[in-house]
Amino acid sequence: MSRPLDFQITATENEARAATLTTRRGVIETPVFMPVGTLGTVKGIRFEELESPELDARIILSNTYHLWLRPGIETIKACGGLHNFIGWNRAMLTDSGGFQVWSLGALRKISEEGTEFRSHIDGSLRFLSPEISMEVQAALGAEIAMAFDECAPGEATREEAQQSMELTLRWAQRSKAAFEVAQAVSLRPPSQDKETQTDSLRYRQALFGIIQGSSHLDLRRESLQRTVEIGFDGYAIGGLSVGEEKGVMMEVIESIAPRMPVDKPRYLMGVGTPEDLIEAVARGVDMFDCVLPTRNGRTGQAFTSRGKLNIKNARYALDQRPLDEDCACSVCRRHTRAFIRHLYQSGEMLASILLTHHNLAFFLDTMKRVRQSIRSGQFAKFRREFTEQLNCGLES
Amino acid sequence: MSRPLDFQITATENEARAATLTTRRGVIETPVFMPVGTLGTVKGIRFEELESPELDARIILSNTYHLWLRPGIETIKACGGLHNFIGWNRAMLTDSGGFQVWSLGALRKISEEGTEFRSHIDGSLRFLSPEISMEVQAALGAEIAMAFDECAPGEATREEAQQSMELTLRWAQRSKAAFEVAQAVSLRPPSQDKETQTDSLRYRQALFGIIQGSSHLDLRRESLQRTVEIGFDGYAIGGLSVGEEKGVMMEVIESIAPRMPVDKPRYLMGVGTPEDLIEAVARGVDMFDCVLPTRNGRTGQAFTSRGKLNIKNARYALDQRPLDEDCACSVCRRHTRAFIRHLYQSGEMLASILLTHHNLAFFLDTMKRVRQSIRSGQFAKFRREFTEQLNCGLES
Numbered sequence: 001m002s003r004p005l006d007f008q009i010t011a012t013e014n015e016a017r018a019a020t021l022t023t024r025r026g027v028i029e030t031p032v033f034m035p036v037g038t039l040g041t042v043k044g045i046r047f048e049e050l051e052s053p054e055l056d057a058r059i060i061l062s063n064t065y066h067l068w069l070r071p072g073i074e075t076i077k078a079c080g081g082l083h084n085f086i087g088w089n090r091a092m093l094t095d096s097g098g099f100q101v102w103s104l105g106a107l108r109k110i111s112e113e114g115t116e117f118r119s120h121i122d123g124s125l126r127f128l129s130p131e132i133s134m135e136v137q138a139a140l141g142a143e144i145a146m147a148f149d150e151c152a153p154g155e156a157t158r159e160e161a162q163q164s165m166e167l168t169l170r171w172a173q174r175s176k177a178a179f180e181v182a183q184a185v186s187l188r189p190p191s192q193d194k195e196t197q198t199d200s201l202r203y204r205q206a207l208f209g210i211i212q213g214s215s216h217l218d219l220r221r222e223s224l225q226r227t228v229e230i231g232f233d234g235y236a237i238g239g240l241s242v243g244e245e246k247g248v249m250m251e252v253i254e255s256i257a258p259r260m261p262v263d264k265p266r267y268l269m270g271v272g273t274p275e276d277l278i279e280a281v282a283r284g285v286d287m288f289d290c291v292l293p294t295r296n297g298r299t300g301q302a303f304t305s306r307g308k309l310n311i312k313n314a315r316y317a318l319d320q321r322p323l324d325e326d327c328a329c330s331v332c333r334r335h336t337r338a339f340i341r342h343l344y345q346s347g348e349m350l351a352s353i354l355l356t357h358h359n360l361a362f363f364l365d366t367m368k369r370v371r372q373s374i375r376s377g378q379f380a381k382f383r384r385e386f387t388e389q390l391n392c393g394l395e396s
Numbered sequence: 397m398s399r400p401l402d403f404q405i406t407a408t409e410n411e412a413r414a415a416t417l418t419t420r421r422g423v424i425e426t427p428v429f430m431p432v433g434t435l436g437t438v439k440g441i442r443f444e445e446l447e448s449p450e451l452d453a454r455i456i457l458s459n460t461y462h463l464w465l466r467p468g469i470e471t472i473k474a475c476g477g478l479h480n481f482i483g484w485n486r487a488m489l490t491d492s493g494g495f496q497v498w499s500l501g502a503l504r505k506i507s508e509e510g511t512e513f514r515s516h517i518d519g520s521l522r523f524l525s526p527e528i529s530m531e532v533q534a535a536l537g538a539e540i541a542m543a544f545d546e547c548a549p550g551e552a553t554r555e556e557a558q559q560s561m562e563l564t565l566r567w568a569q570r571s572k573a574a575f576e577v578a579q580a581v582s583l584r585p586p587s588q589d590k591e592t593q594t595d596s597l598r599y600r601q602a603l604f605g606i607i608q609g610s611s612h613l614d615l616r617r618e619s620l621q622r623t624v625e626i627g628f629d630g631y632a633i634g635g636l637s638v639g640e641e642k643g644v645m646m647e648v649i650e651s652i653a654p655r656m657p658v659d660k661p662r663y664l665m666g667v668g669t670p671e672d673l674i675e676a677v678a679r680g681v682d683m684f685d686c687v688l689p690t691r692n693g694r695t696g697q698a699f700t701s702r703g704k705l706n707i708k709n710a711r712y713a714l715d716q717r718p719l720d721e722d723c724a725c726s727v728c729r730r731h732t733r734a735f736i737r738h739l740y741q742s743g744e745m746l747a748s749i750l751l752t753h754h755n756l757a758f759f760l761d762t763m764k765r766v767r768q769s770i771r772s773g774q775f776a777k778f779r780r781e782f783t784e785q786l787n788c789g790l791e792s
Binding site for chain 2: 048
């Protein structure tokens with residue numbers, strides 16, 4: 001196809017949308033949850049499991065910042081791009097590194113040109129800019145790349161948030177320009193550039209713009225309007241879930257998502273719990289990523305249809321029930337809370353493996369049910385019932 | 397079946413034997429390698445993978461010592477025995493704890509009665525004896541239990557080795573007597589003992605005796621003869637791979653294995669590398685267990701058909717080949733050395749998961765080829781070719 005993405009809405013219910021997002025590497029049904037594969041691996045789970053009908057993850061996210069530092073872009077280029085390097089043949093999205101370097105706090109210095117920072121691995125001084133991020137993301141070769149942005153903290157004043165938003169807009173312009181250059185380079189015929197290009201990278205990526213503005217709704221709307229004016233293949237809401245109140249987050253989503261271009265994917269970055277996802281879908285969001293299912297899995301927390309379960313709790317020592325009695329995943333079909341608690345208490349890797357699997361299964365299955373409910377006009381009902389059950393709690 | 401095990405030799409080639417070992421939980425083709433599941437989990441791999449046609453592990457080993465300390469036998473009893481607790485429905489063998497408490501070195505004190513030791517977890521004082529080991533193993537409920545033995549170090553003097561062997565023989569007598577009592581208890585009709593028994597434990601286990609004697613061949617032969625006189629369902633060679641020279645180990649195996657009862661399984665405990673396994677099969681051994689494929693997998697070492705590969709080595713940074721070019725396992729079909737090295741260097745759990753999977757696949761596939769070659773009268777040829785290729789090295 002000539003365009004990098006094809007986005008077709010197939011059903012709506014109020015603001016909620018079901019759509020198909022077609023990429024070079026398969027069709028993604030939205031609303032979709034993207035497991036986070038920071039370093040080219042979704043921690044604790046094999047790709048075979050992610051591809052299995054039980055999970056069926058159609059797209060994963062990888063981190064430009066982390067992969068740029070380790071193993072480094074020359075390695076990934078030499079191995080034919082990120083898909084080839086890691087052995088994942090489905091779609092991928094790479095973030096720009098903007099959020100990661102911002103998260104370094106005292107270790108980074110932001111200027112007009114870009115962000116100077118010290119590597120969290122070896123302390124070496126590094127510099128990331130829109131141009132470098134685009135070049136790195138082109139070498140990674142994900143189907144979707146992200147503009148290089150600056151994030152403002154949740155409690156930013158209006159002035160701070162405005163400055164940050166203006167910088168993000170200037171970086172968005174530079175991202176787009178650099179992206180076009182990188183695309184042109186990667187699309188040059190092989191004969192001209194035989195040694196550094198591989199066929200697997202020889203196709204057009206999509207670039208998403210990122211809306212910032214902290215919790216200030218007027219800035220958010222301005223950011224949206226001016227980002228759309230620059231023109232991207234999709235749009236993301238950034239800078240949420242960074243310390244603000246949950247009510248503030250939902251207010252921003254409610255105010256922004258429905259105003260985002262109706263014919264492009266809408267991506268809420270770094271959010272969130274299953275209930276956050278459903279509430280954001282109700283406000284028109286199509287795409288999500290979050291480390292919660294994987295990270296919390298490694299620290300002993302299971303997401304269930306009745307809320308969170310902390311497997312460390314002594315009450316589960318003899319509990320013969322699965323993590324979630326309503327879950328049909330392979331972990332819940334086979335293993336008890338008592339066994340998984342024993343594994344966790346013993347420091348066994350299998351605890352993380354099983355909890356990660358279940359959590360991803362729960363997130364991905366929830367999104368599947370969200371899509372089905374939108375298509376059958378039952379999303380409002382699903383949302384109500386899901387939330388009610390979640391609020392019942394595990395012990396009821 | 398009335399007997400706990402049925403052992404039928406199906407083919408022989410010189411001393412090497414192929415046989416079927418039928419248990420309540422499935423048929424095991426021997427020679428067989430048992431992955432080690434210390435705490436009720438084979439570290440870093442899910443049971444679904446162990447059961448897959450690719451690995452098809454028919455029996456795993458679990459550790460009485462470790463499970464007795466954590467989660468404790470009351471928990472496992474309350475969960476209906478070890479199979480139920482961990483969700484593994486195929487055969488299991490439990491060791492007696494003798495080797496583990498012996499390994500504690502300065503932390504244990506051995507007397508006629510048994511071994512007093514401090515728990516490696518909380519330092520609490522504990523006591524393990526033939527009677528306690530049999531009771532614990534009955535509660536675990538594996539298809540095969542092991543007699544409680546004492547191990548002598550590889551460099552033991554004749555006198556030390558003899559004392560140790562004599563103690564092991566007295567403990568073997570006590571193990572057998574206590575085992576019969578425990579079996580009688582677990583086989584009592586449910587009405588008499590409703591609260592502590594579950595159906596999953598209500599069957600007859602098998603008990604193997606263990607031959608000791610360090611590197612002293614005359615003691616080994618005496619140990620064999622007197623252990624057989626006591627009478628067990630199978631016999632194991634213990635006390636090898638504990639610091640002695642490899643040549644000494646093979647000498648003991650060569651001297652003992654062919655003299656072991658021809659109609660019972662012969663089990664070589666805690667051994668070894670793929671070449672050790674093949675050499676021991678050539679001397680008449682049927683069963684093996686070893687932590688090498690799992691433990692070395694977690695420390696970055698792959699076993700391949702051309703020898704060991706240390707994935708940490710910088711030479712693999714851009715290596716696009718699989719761990720083993722002759723391996724058809726799911727890891728080798730999908731992932732490169734470069735990627736697995738990146739995972740290992742980044743501290744990613746997936747490095748351990750993939751290396752463990754490949755190593756187990758390599759061990760289990762090697763044993764499958766051993767069985768096939770014995771059945772087709774080609775074992776000598778297989779042994780020669782396997783060893784030649786191994787000695788070629790990875791870089792040839």
